[in-house]
Amino acid sequence: MSTESQKNDLLTIPDKNNQYIFVIESAYSLHISMRLYNIFSRRRIPVLDFQTSRLNGGERLRALIIIEETKENVLKLQSQLLRQVEVITVNLFEPVPERIGY
Numbered sequence: 001m002s003t004e005s006q007k008n009d010l011l012t013i014p015d016k017n018n019q020y021i022f023v024i025e026s027a028y029s030l031h032i033s034m035r036l037y038n039i040f041s042r043r044r045i046p047v048l049d050f051q052t053s054r055l056n057g058g059e060r061l062r063a064l065i066i067i068e069e070t071k072e073n074v075l076k077l078q079s080q081l082l083r084q085v086e087v088i089t090v091n092l093f094e095p096v097p098e099r100i101g102y
Contacts, residue, residue, distance in 0.1 A: 019048060020074050022065040025055065033063035039081065045069050 024032050030052055040047050049066040069077070 018070055019066060019068050020071075022067065024063045024065075025060055027060055029061035029063040033065055036065055036081065040065070040067055043077075045073075045077075 022036065024036075026032065033050070033052065037047060037050060046068040047065060048068055049064065051064045053062050054060070055062050067074075
């Protein structure tokens with residue numbers, strides 16, 4: 001049996017199936033990721049996490065943006081984002097793994 005408080009706790013746990021990660025690796029990662037963040041904000045897409053780190057002694061940056069959105073909407077967004085943001089190397093919208101070790 002579940003109590004009322006357990007039911008409420010379940011409602012606040014995000015659905016892992018609706019979380020996607022957007023990884024950008026280039027010399028312009030910060031600029032590109034800020035543009036994406038603004039696009040997500042305008043569309044009212046929840047951004048759950050935003051991280052940047054330096055690669056190879058600082059020549060390249062890696063930016064990670066984790067969003068919460070349905071798979072159908074993510075697939076619709078994908079082609080629109082590629083037209084709006086000039087991206088060199090990206091891994092577009094992969095489901096967030098169980099454990100993230102960045």
